[in-house]
Amino acid sequence: MTTKKGNLNDGRSVYLHGKKVKDMAAEPVFSKTLSYIQKYYDLNASDTMFLPPKTHEDLVKKREIYEKVSRESYGFLGRTPDFINTGIAILDAYADVLGADERTNYAQNAKNWAKRVKSEDLFISHAIQNPQVDRSKGLTELLSDGQEFAAVWIKEKRPDGVIVRGAKQVNTLAPLADELLVFNLPGLAPADKDFALAFSLPLATAGVKVVCRKPTMKTDYSLKDYPLSGAFDEMDAFIILDDVFVPNESLFVCGSVEKSNAFFPGSGFFVHTAHQDEVRGFVKLEFVTALAVRLAEKLGLSQFLRVQEMLGSLTVNLEMIKSSIIASEVTAHMENGVLTPNMQVLLAVRASLTNYYDEALRAIAEFASGSIVGVPDFREFENEEIADILKASMTSPLINAEDRALLLNLAWDITGESFGQRQRTYEFLHGGNPMWIKNMHWQSEDLTSAYQMLDKVLENAKSEK
Ligand SMILES: Cc1cc2nc3c(=O)[nH]c(=O)nc-3n(C[C@H](O)[C@H](O)[C@H](O)COP(=O)(O)OP(=O)(O)OC[C@H]3O[C@@H](n4cnc5c(N)ncnc54)[C@H](O)[C@@H]3O)c2cc1C
Incomplete structure (x- = not known):
């Protein structure tokens, strides 16, 4: 060990x-x-992790511990x-x-x-x-x-x-x-x-x-x-x-x-690891959503209707993911004596998260705009020659210079740096190419009642005299 x-x-x-x-x-x-x-x-x-879920409470307990572990790295470590x-x-x-x-x-x-x-x-x-x-x-x-x-x-x-x-x-x-x-x-x-x-x-x-x-x-x-x-x-x-x-x-x-x-x-690996993975994805989406909102507020953008709509879209996405993970637990079924989350729901979460994560990144980049590349090395704030004028020129009524630089540095880490680019690639591909995920989802979806409606309207039309 x-x-x-x-x-x-x-x-x-x-x-x-x-x-x-x-x-x-x-x-x-x-x-x-x-x-x-x-x-x-x-x-x-580990105690919770190695618990084979038998009840709905067990699945909830597992979700809560996935979330706790994930929050330690803000969702940016996927394979803990x-x-x-x-x-x-x-x-x-x-x-x-x-x-x-x-x-x-x-x-x-x-x-x-x-x-x-x-x-x-x-x-x-x-x-x-x-x-x-x-x-x-x-x-x-x-x-x-x-x-x-x-x-x-x-x-x-x-x-x-x-x-x-x-x-x-x-x-x-x-x-x-x-x-x-x-x-x-x-x-x-x-x-x-x-x-x-x-x-x-x-x-x-x-x-x-x-x-x-x-x-x-x-x-x-x-x-x-x-x-x-x-x-x-x-x-x-x-x-x-x-x-x-x-x-x-x-x-x-x-x-x-x-x-x-x-x-x-x-082996059961697929569905149970997917449950952990989507909870971790949710935590990361929460983080980038919060960053987008904070940027909009601190850069004085949140009174613009377009920005408000963008922020609303991000929080709607977050809500959809959170609710879907809970839905995967509520609609779980017993298999080999193990309560198994609903894979169709988890696949839908995975397929959506790739887009939602990207949407949050686009909002962050748009809000941070050109400011994101105008941030000096933090040591300049200690440089006697320019520190005072730098602080004065970068401070606004909404945020002081150093806090503003820190927020923009975080935005750059996530959207511009190789760290962020690798994270973006990870969200897109780590769970398999989204093409396969969507393909798998469609092939397994039960559309019986939908087909019944469809057939009914077609039959009605055909039988009209
Ligand atoms: C940051 C990161 C971390 C990862 N970590 C792990 C890990 O820890 N362990 C692990 O095993 N894997 C890991 N992966 C790999 C991941 O599982 C794969 O990258 C992912 O499943 C996509 O597979 P691929 O890269 O082989 O691409 P491919 O499946 O080869 O796809 C490449 C391109 O070819 C096209 N294509 C391929 N086959 C077909 C076909 N039959 N029909 C039509 N088009 C096709 C696809 O659409 C795509 O555009 C990680 C990936 C990333 C990006």
């Missing part, structure tokens, strides 16, 4: 700035962010330990779908793993999406073309486990986690047996290489200049599995396309 204790120097291979990191604690991008991740443990969130842990909480009830074969008992492995994650309070990071090598080709075709890193595949089968090779394109917070959970989304073709895998391994396993993107964190300035991007960076990483040995007992799927395709929806 490393994340909870705060010691990430366990021999893991993490690459940053073109080098292998020797001391994780010496890198602010990791140490500062870790202190935010650890708030999950400070809040003793509660995300995967809420799926692990119900794995015991679902694992039998994974079955067994002559190699191992996958269902039992998953149950044992869930027990260990709970008892050791581990932080699990998940790696699903395959690198965008050539989406026009199937995985088996890519491998036969020599593309060994287009996905993760079984290179060698041994009696005690398998050697896997390959890559996953983005794994959020992997450098700070205890273990990597590697699996596929549904969609493997019948020929893709060698790609049919699901397993979890400690970060420090030989051959696991975690290659970080360039940080968005600003370390050379004060938090006054970069209130969020100076505080944490939800690091994403490219994962390389360079001939990694996975012991039989760590395998949840191996060689079965059917089981691989069933893993995400069939």
Whole structure:
């Protein structure tokens, strides 16, 4: 256990700035962010997190703890330990779908793993999406073309486990986690047996290489200049599995396309992690909505009708998301003895949040306008040569110079900085391409009563003499 204790120097291979990191604690991008991740443990969130929901009250309790954890990072850390842990909480009830074969008992492995994650309070990071090598080709075709890193595949089968090779394109917070959970989304073709895998391994396993993107964190300035991007960076990483040995007992799927395709929806992970994710999304939407309102007030814009309409639209969006999350709990159903939130509602929330978040960002950018790039380095407010005139010229009856600069810096962090751009990309894509989400929603929607009305009016028209 490393994340909870705060010691990430366990021999893991993490690459940053073109080098292998020797001391994780010496890198602010990791140490500062870790202190935010650890708030999950400070809040003793695990007791509630690992509760398999049986009643409506349980779901409400879980929502409240997701919200609490999320508020610690204002919703800007998406993959805190509660995300995967809420799926692990119900794995015991679902694992039998994974079955067994002559190699191992996958269902039992998953149950044992869930027990260990709970008892050791581990932080699990998940790696699903395959690198965008050539989406026009199937995985088996890519491998036969020599593309060994287009996905993760079984290179060698041994009696005690398998050697896997390959890559996953983005794994959020992997450098700070205890273990990597590697699996596929549904969609493997019948020929893709060698790609049919699901397993979890400690970060420090030989051959696991975690290659970080360039940080968005600003370390050379004060938090006054970069209130969020100076505080944490939800690091994403490219994962390389360079001939990694996975012991039989760590395998949840191996060689079965059917089981691989069933893993995400069939393990209960999808719906319960979605519940956590949408609550976290709501908290973030609340934050950006509040910032838009504060900017409008402090820049003297809120008496304009157009601005009022924009603000009203943001609060309407917020209300829709809040109510929908509650609706997903009220319309939950029992499945495998677990009270399961309504997935159609959660998918609708995910599909809408991408647009609502963007709308809030557009409002912030429009209100902050050119002022957003006219903010000096905060040290200028201490510069004897110009401090007085700067403060006088930037102070208004509504807000003093420093508070105004701070508010605008926050707006820039969220709309302009690489931190904000990464957050925007995250909101758009982390839950899957919105195209797939909407596609999935439409295919599962029950339109029976709507069709009945439609047929009635058509029949009425046809039967007119
Ligand atoms: C900040 C961030 C953090 C993330 N964190 C994680 C993480 O921790 N773990 C993880 O596993 N994943 C993570 N993801 C990955 C995320 O799950 C994927 O980016 C997302 O699902 C979209 O998949 P993709 O990028 O492979 O794009 P694709 O699905 O390849 O789509 C790319 C483009 O191709 C088009 N396209 C692709 N296939 C088709 C098709 N069949 N028909 C028509 N058009 C098609 C799409 O419309 C789109 O325009 C993260 C992503 C981001 C941006």
